[in-house]
Amino acid sequence: MVISVQIVAAGSVSPEYKLKAALLYKLTRFIEWPEQYSQGDDGSFGICILGQDDFGSLLDTLQKRYVNNARISIHRFMQSEGINENCQLVFISDSKRSYLNSIINTLANKPILTIGESKKFADQGGMIQFVLNDGQIGFKINIGHVHTSGLKIAAPLLELATIVDDNPKGTSK
């Protein structure tokens, strides 16, 4: 028979993930990391993928680009324990949705930008959540958690997003 057992997607990456891959890079232009945390020990800007990697080989093309003069390097982790100082940005795939609370707790108050795609990602304390409305991708931003981590978000990005603020100490715009 022609189909494989319907287990894993093989072949090309879906358009959704092409766009998400580009957005991961684009978002770095709107975020300011504290000086000493804007690159890893190895001098590169680490984009880390946690859980199932739906981007195929797309992200590898980002390794030719720079963020704040640090060359991007891509790291993939199956487990949140592996996330280290070489990650400036972590994309948490939906495959990890059952464990989001503990993952976000682990990363809380660290200057690491957390981006996710799960339904309640921002409500659970993730910083930026991709949302899909009628075929278009938008953002939800948990402004409180961004502030407590020491990252700064540029205003133009906030204007494009839905804001969640669950942190009484945080200052919303």
Next chain:
Amino acid sequence: MKNSDLIVKGIVISFCCMLIGTSTPVSAEESIADYLDLPLEDLLSIKVTTVSKKQQPLNEVASAVYVITSEDIRRSGVTSIAEALRMAPGIHVAHIDAGKWVITSRGFGSQFSNKLLVMLDGRTVYSPTFSGVYWDVQDTLLEDIDRIEVIRGPGATVWGANAVNGVINIITKNTGSTQGGLMTAGTGNKEKGFASLRYGTDLSSDITGRFYLKYNNRDDSYAPALGGDAGDGWEKTQGGFRVDGHYKGKYSWTLQGDAYSADENQRINIWKDPSNPENGVYAPFYIAPATHDTIESSGYNLLAKWNYRISDQASTTLQVYFDHTDRSEIFLDQTHDTLDIDFQHQLKIVENHDVIWGIGYRSIRDDFKNSFMVQFLPDSQEVNLYSGFIQDEIELVPHLVRFTLGSKFEHNDYTGVEIQPSARIVWLANEKNTLWGAVSRAVRTPSRLEASSNIISRILPLPPKFDPVILRVKGNKNFESETVIAYELGYRVQPKENYSVDLAFFYHDYDKLQTFEQTAGTSPLSNSVFGNKMSANSYGLEISLDWRPLDWWRIQANYSFLEISSSFDNSSSDMSNTNTVTKGSSPANQFSLRSLMDLSHEVNFDFWFYYVDSLDKTSFFYEDSVRNYTSFNARLAWHPVEQVELSLTGQNLFDSRHPEFVGENLFLTTEVERAVYAQVRLFF
């Protein structure tokens, strides 16, 4: 001209379906580079369609599935597809000699085990001669394998005949992800020398391709009967290519092919014709023991596949392949030409019903050059197989309960129409727990061996003045399909982010199993003919555990248990131990433990040990049992730079040698020895 009608019909259907469709705003195939320099607002205004995942996540599948990943293959240090299958729970892999394996799922192993469907990129590779697999020539560049899906239990509803005890689906990577060059080379005491080259590149903006070449030279195993080399070393050269293309994000196609040539050696016990006076030296038994023989094996195949995505919820696929194989050894030369055409259509007729249906046609032409020992009558024939299937996956309770009902309908030239239905249900209790159950029926249709062979089983000397008697096993035109009804239950749980457990229980009820019926009652001088006079049932469980105690350390463990009991029908006159071999050829317990460690970014250290229980009796002719064994394997790999990997692999380290299986009376029993090899991988 029924055949050509069907082909035309298949093509017409697929084209008419390809004309319907909706436009998708974004092609799935633009490079991300075009996006990176667009303003954020523009990116956010792009519309995307999400591809519906007909491919379900592993934890939602309602069957006993285990996936061997490309990383598993690389890090286990295995050097063949056959050996890679040891990583899956419930699969028994055993060497008969350096180039022959017995591989079974849920039992029924023998030199000619025949209840497994094996596919390489959708091409069925079991031999129509005996429904088993010549594992020596099922190969591709191991680094190009994306994954091996191992399904235990029947998979006949979608896949078709022979998927009685399991389906093995070897899937290679899309060429989009094998760009650039790869060279590997290695040497060791048993893997005397091996090398491979692969190069992948863009052929145009939406076509990618690759080609590969590989060579293996393997050493003899050990033969206790000879007190030394078994004379079964072999070498093989293989090459192939694959091209993938896509068009407008809706059409994708693949064209691929391979060609191989193998020179193998074996030592076999040859029966000599007593009527030829020259053979007087071999009297009284007329056997030339452990005679050196060569196997010349070669083949090529070409496969084309078109896929058209009509919408998010509908697609059609058409696949055509041609496969040619040659195999010649002292007792038989065989040639097969297979043409296979398959069409499939997946659609959502109404909400919550995911329907997939298909039709297929296969033609197999064989040609045998018979010998005194082994004959197929007629020595050449063509058989046709027509098949259709339909399966409906119903969301009984959205996101919670899924029920799948389907059946395969096949018509083959031996037994006519075969119906193979299945019902599967899966309950996605929550994101951490999945429960599934299934009832299915499958058949193993006759092969040339049961239908039309004529094989010498032994030559018996009689008192002087009488000629020796030649006893034969003969084919039976009325041989029926073997059947199984399987009841399965499974549970998957992932209590924590870093570990998961997969459990499967099964009970299989077999009927009309193959026997050797004596034609002259209980006389020791009786010939036998293939019959269907045995039933059996088996039950067991398979557990697989995946645990990452640390991000740099993964542990993978499997355990399986199997119990088979069989009984002859009252009318059976089988005197060939079929019953004992059925029970005695599969290990009751198997255990495997793998540890994969990334000691640093540059160094991996992995070890793997597996235990296989003893086998009471694996051969119809020999009485030997096979003792249990534990194999310890380790691999150390070092990447000084990203483009280079140096590795050292040791196999069966704690054991100088052990037997794994005893084959039939033609063959010498051999033992697998300790092996060590070093390998270099170079990416460029």
